[in-house]
Amino acid sequence: MHHLINKQNDEWQLVSQEDSEQQKIEWQDAESWQPGQALRLPVDAELDPQWGQASVIGIDFPALTDGRGLSLAVLLRTRLNYSGDLRGLGAVHEDILHFMVRCGFSSFELPESRDPNVALNCIAPHKQYYQSSVVDPLNHFDRV
Amino acid sequence: MYQYTEFDRSFIEERVNHYREQTTRYLNGQLSEDEFLQLRLRNGLYLQRLAPMLRVAIPYGTLSSQQLFALGKVAREYDRGYGHLSTRQNMQFNWPELAEVPDILADMAKVDLHAIQTSGSCIRNVTTDHFAGAAADETIDPRPYCEIIRQWSTNHPEFEWLPRKFKIAVTGAAEDRAAIGVHDVGLRVYRDDKGDVQFDVYAGGGLGRTPVLGALVRSELPIEHLLTYLEALMRVYNRYGRRDNKYKARIKILVRAMGVDGFRAKVDEEWAHSKGGPGTLPEAEITRVEAFFAPPGYSQQPEVGDALAEHRLANPKFSQWLQHNVTEHKAPGYAAVTLSTKATGVPPGDVSDTQIDAVAQWAADYSFSEVRISHEQNFVLPHVPKQHLFELWQKAQAQNLATANARLITDMICCPGGDYCSLANAKSIPVAEALQERFDDYDFQYDLGELNLNISGCMNACGHHHVGHIGILGVDKKGSEFYQISLGGHAGHSELAPSLGQIVGPSIPRAEVCDVIAKILEIYVDLRLEDESFLGCFKRVGIAPFKERVYAPSH
CATH class of the missing domain: 3.90.480.20 (Sulfite Reductase Hemoprotein; domain 2)
Structure with missing residues (x-):
């Protein structure tokens, strides 16, 4: 069983195992998915405009070093204007979370072997960043 | 700064x-x-x-x-x-x-230094001309744009986990001292007729085991669109670059697989969505960053021609140093000085703490507290008043940093090689040392003139052997160290497109490297026309006469 991390009242939190079980999701892959269902995508998926109607989208990371899921997340948020829950699945690692958050992920399934408290601890190592992102429209140069 | x-x-x-x-x-x-x-x-x-x-x-x-x-x-x-x-x-x-x-x-x-993104599959430290802001042949100082790219690429949320490392270089001078043709992205910055800053963008260049020269993917890119365009390009690479084989993961392989036109079209398609969007550089930001790189407070300098001439007459070594290690500056009365780390017996690029401190002090005393590191692995003091050149030379001599060999055969580029690096197939430092000793005769070096000799201990090409006029590559042959020699490579400048070296013949054991290089130099001296550089001569005669004669049995 993984650890589910999401945002409640603007704070990142660990969802209790009980609640997490209750929220168990029936993921569909892109071929079988229908609007309104939960959609699980591989990192190399090409955008389909219909996906904006998913109840939740998960992106499955094959390895912590595979950044394709980050670009895919940005495209879902900015190109499709998908505003629902976007969840990191697969090889989610505590040290990648801060990149994922800035690319628009709103929840994570952290593998059971990882420590969720460490993950929550390093989810925001910086107060501000140089670039604008999905979650912050301001660049460093817009603030100076 | x-x-x-x-x-x-x-x-x-x-x-x-x-x-x-x-x-x-x-x-x-x-x-x-x-x-x-x-x-x-x-x-x-x-x-x-x-x-x-x-x-x-x-x-x-x-x-x-x-x-x-x-x-x-x-x-x-x-x-x-x-x-x-x-x-x-x-x-x-x-x-x-x-x-x-x-x-x-x-x-x-x-002291505002860090080691962020100096390794790993991410956007690496952006590089440029070591004479930026000083060079007489410069049309525009590239450093403000390097700084803008540094900020944008630091912890970029989307591009920290690329298929492979990604190197960006920028040049703004006639001679391309940043070697933009052999970078993942190379940028040539210039002003258009109206004085607006623009970029020509080259992509897919690189050395390593498959050396490729970058292709022009966009010309006349206005400065305000620099970051949104780079972002589009990076996104295409991040999504489509190969991740199944690290030797085929650099952007050069993607550009080749898609074709330059295909790659360009894909980037343009991506860019169409973001052009003019949040990453667009406001005029105020461009001006803000440019202001940091305004020329230092140059002052009126005394005429020192006679004094320098006297010193030259009395000190032939100083004279040689002036000729080879002192570069024309855009401000009258100033010069840019190369402090060579390539003294015989010292691994190229190695500097002691005492030398480091000394250079830092000279920078404070003579160069507006500014120092550069060149990709040829030397220190550069960018803005030295000519009236202090002799004094500086004397101090540099005492620190073994006044070897008058900038751009000559012993000013080699050399990776750490098998002595330190776990990737290397062969050692490179002992080869450099042997060559330095062999060609230690400065009259001979001066007669040869400009000659870049670059050594890499393996195909990763950290010593840039592909773009050396003479390149030496360490290879592993059944467990022994061998060396492959190539000729005619260079990083290019505004009048000469960059080119990759051509292999002259079968690889040779280390003991024979010096003899083969000596033979190559002998052939050049034999074939050159008056004042013709090694590269000029090679361009004229091609590889054939070298191939014929280098490995011919001696009689």
């Missing part, structure tokens, strides 16, 4: 804290070797053959005197009293303790 804002400063402090916490987790067993590898690389730390190696970023090769003093302190306190200037204008330390690296980074942060 760029001055850190409060934001820059707190950002690198936060980064040090984050890395300290990651190191602790690794030492506590909460991170595996493979996991920590990815994190330490992005903070400049390699585990080498003998010990860790820390690569400190010197953004576009520019340092203040104070920063260089701090690096001298690191060499003294954490290393064994020396540092190494890399071919990407960075500084490396070879013996830091893994557990102490967060402390070193914290010390670096106090």
